[in-house]
Amino acid sequence: MRLFDTYTRGLFELPPPPGPIRMYFCGPTVYQRIHIGNARPFVLSMWLKRWLEESGYDVRLAENITDINDKIYLAAPGHSAELAAEASRWYVDDTDLLGLGRPDHEPKATETVPEIVDLIGRLVDRGLAYPAGGDVYFRVAAFPEYGRLSGREGDHEALHNPSEEAEREELKEDPRDFALWKAHKEGEDTVWESPWGPGRPGWHIECSAMAEKFLGPVFEIHGGGIDLIFPHHENELAQSRGAGSEFARMWMHNGLLELTGEKMSKSLGNIVSLREAVQEWGREAILLFFMNSAWRKPIDFSDEVMAQASAQAETFRNYFVGLDSEPGEIDRDSLARVLDDDFNTAGALALFHDWRARGQTASLRWGLELFGLGDLAQAVSAPDGLVALAEKRQEARASRDFDEADRLRGEIEGQGWEVRDVADGFELVPK
Numbered sequence: 001m002r003l004f005d006t007y008t009r010g011l012f013e014l015p016p017p018p019g020p021i022r023m024y025f026c027g028p029t030v031y032q033r034i035h036i037g038n039a040r041p042f043v044l045s046m047w048l049k050r051w052l053e054e055s056g057y058d059v060r061l062a063e064n065i066t067d068i069n070d071k072i073y074l075a076a077p078g079h080s081a082e083l084a085a086e087a088s089r090w091y092v093d094d095t096d097l098l099g100l101g102r103p104d105h106e107p108k109a110t111e112t113v114p115e116i117v118d119l120i121g122r123l124v125d126r127g128l129a130y131p132a133g134g135d136v137y138f139r140v141a142a143f144p145e146y147g148r149l150s151g152r153e154g155d156h157e158a159l160h161n162p163s164e165e166a167e168r169e170e171l172k173e174d175p176r177d178f179a180l181w182k183a184h185k186e187g188e189d190t191v192w193e194s195p196w197g198p199g200r201p202g203w204h205i206e207c208s209a210m211a212e213k214f215l216g217p218v219f220e221i222h223g224g225g226i227d228l229i230f231p232h233h234e235n236e237l238a239q240s241r242g243a244g245s246e247f248a249r250m251w252m253h254n255g256l257l258e259l260t261g262e263k264m265s266k267s268l269g270n271i272v273s274l275r276e277a278v279q280e281w282g283r284e285a286i287l288l289f290f291m292n293s294a295w296r297k298p299i300d301f302s303d304e305v306m307a308q309a310s311a312q313a314e315t316f317r318n319y320f321v322g323l324d325s326e327p328g329e330i331d332r333d334s335l336a337r338v339l340d341d342d343f344n345t346a347g348a349l350a351l352f353h354d355w356r357a358r359g360q361t362a363s364l365r366w367g368l369e370l371f372g373l374g375d376l377a378q379a380v381s382a383p384d385g386l387v388a389l390a391e392k393r394q395e396a397r398a399s400r401d402f403d404e405a406d407r408l409r410g411e412i413e414g415q416g417w418e419v420r421d422v423a424d425g426f427e428l429v430p431k
């Protein structure tokens with residue numbers, strides 16, 4: 001199997017099964033509900049894990065939760081820890097809606113501080129980091145490989161480290177340096193002890209320590225959004241290799257979500273949360289939307305493309321109505337041809353439509369299940385009691401009694417079904 005590697009700008013050949021394949025994907029910084037764009041690396045990593053396991057690999061996936069960060073302090077002055085804990089639960093609940101399972105490890109920065117402090121100590125001992133004013137900075141000049149991942153090598157200007165977090169520029173030996181440890185500041189409600197004084201870790205070192213803690217000093221795949229290449233991943237790589245670990249053998253960076261051509265970000269205010277999107281279009285349409293594009297390319301999110309994704313979900317669902325589950329040949333080779341070639345999920349989706357058109361039911365059911373779309377392959381209808389609840393909910397909505405409508409939705413969900421609003425009423429789908 002081959003995957004495009006950011007570091008070499010070429011295809012990386014995975015070792016033959018069973019590997020192992022150890023993967024680390026950067027997860028969210030938790031201070032609000034995640035938006036649908038944040039779901040893309042989660043979906044990609046879970047699909048890849050499922051396919052590699054299907055292919056006979058021994059896979060271990062770690063996906064972190066960043067629960068120490070300036071954004072969290074700013075979002076909840078004086079009670080950042082409570083907000084981070086709550087938003088971590090939101091993240092797990094919301095990604096659970098996708099029905100893809102969970103990574104093997106979901107470490108939190110707050111649970112990894114001893115390993116982080118240890119790693120910073122190793123860098124200081126090797127002359128790759130220096131304490132200054134209660135902070136500790138990485139000494140970029142001592143790591144000649146710096147900039148290779150992002151292709152900014154040698155370009156001093158482009159390697160200045162205005163990280164997303166505020167840093168004290170006057171303490172740095174070189175504007176390219178970045179903080180590993182930050183002295184405690186007034187107003188920050190969480191603080192840890194370290195040999196350099198009380199404070200808390202910088203963002204980049206958290207991932208280096210968590211990857212090593214759960215995957216060891218070398219692992220096969222490091223993933224995340226393309227916006228993380230610089231400085232976040234450049235810094236992770238410098239820290240870990242600087243400390244003597246081989247670190248990731250290849251890097252995969254997914255394209256970002258764009259909202260009618262504009263990059264989707266929280267600051268623009270054009271946010272659709274993952275939870276809202278699932279409620280609006282259903283999980284299958286969301287998954288088909290991601291499946292329909294190349295993971296490295298930007299992906300355009302609009303009502304129009306979501307309507308197309310919903311229509312595709314219906315096409316598959318309708319195919320299975322009244323169809324008995326019969327055993328049949330599974331055409332694994334055809335799917336392997338597209339997925340082993342840089343994980344071409346759009347090619348897989350085209351193949352599924354082809355299988356549908358040719359009546360290859362067993363292959364189609366198997367393929368859909370692999371991508372978490374097994375519900376589309378079920379020819380079941382909801383029991384009468386649930387239909388009555390869904391009708392009552394519709395009446396409540398019509399009379400604008402949204403509390404009652406939400407209560408009824410909860411009751412339906414409690415019985416393992418999901419109610420969706422569609423143009424001519426509602427639809428009941430097994431969860």
Ligand SMILES: [Zn+2]
Nearest residue numbers: 026027207232
């Ligand atoms: Zn990271």
